[in-house]
Amino acid sequence: xxxxxxxYKDARxxxxxxxxxxxxVKENNYTPEQLVAWKKDNSLKAIKTKMKQREIFxxxxxxxxxxxxxxxxxxxxxxxxxxSKRGKGLGYRLLAFLENYARNKNIDELHLxxxxxxYGFYLKYxxxxxxxxxxxxxxxxxxxxxxxxxxK
Ligand SMILES: CC(C)(COP(=O)(O)OP(=O)(O)OC[C@H]1O[C@@H](n2cnc3c(N)ncnc32)[C@H](O)[C@@H]1OP(=O)(O)O)[C@@H](O)C(=O)NCCC(=O)NCCS
Numbered sequence: 001x002x003x004x005x006x007x008y009k010d011a012r013x014x015x016x017x018x019x020x021x022x023x024x025v026k027e028n029n030y031t032p033e034q035l036v037a038w039k040k041d042n043s044l045k046a047i048k049t050k051m052k053q054r055e056i057f058x059x060x061x062x063x064x065x066x067x068x069x070x071x072x073x074x075x076x077x078x079x080x081x082x083x084s085k086r087g088k089g090l091g092y093r094l095l096a097f098l099e100n101y102a103r104n105k106n107i108d109e110l111h112l113x114x115x116x117x118x119y120g121f122y123l124k125y126x127x128x129x130x131x132x133x134x135x136x137x138x139x140x141x142x143x144x145x146x147x148x149x150x151x152k
Contacts, residue, residue, distance in 0.1 A: 001066065001093060002060045003058070004060075005056070006058045010056075014056065015046075018068070018080050022042075030142070034137070036140075037139070037142075040138045050070070054071060057069050057070065066081065066082045066090055068094075074111055076111070095125060111146070111147070113144040123147075129146070
């Protein structure tokens, strides 16, 4: 797996990967309205806008995008693994990469907001729950869990 910083040329593939992910989270009781809002928040245009505010990284296998993760300030953001590639250790490798990257930037503590889907994963790797937070995507509320981990 190769990890590199994303460029605008990658935005379409990143948006596609995240939108495909959204098709597989129905088990988490998201309403159709919430899924539409989530997808809108990860449209091509939205990803290009996010790229101005955060550093986004892409993971490739055989030149195919298999995952993405980002850093915005001291927040870990936008970790997604291609649905067909889940459960093969790629999520952990991207997480470890980002933590190392943040450490090298002298970030002491990483924060994130976890979806119900990602919560158990972050818990396994030492992120501590800090309570729930209401997030609004295109005016639609999604409840996530604030989490943090000391890096040093
Ligand atoms: C959550 C996600 C990033 C995990 O990536 P992944 O590549 O499937 O996970 P890995 O294969 O690296 O898993 C590493 C370990 O974490 C465990 N794990 C993975 N997802 C888990 C979850 N949701 N809850 C608990 N444990 C989990 C695995 O069982 C594995 O444990 P093991 O090494 O003891 O077998 C991925 O499933 C994903 O993209 N989900 C949808 C998007 C999402 O919810 N992102 C988080 C937004 S906050």
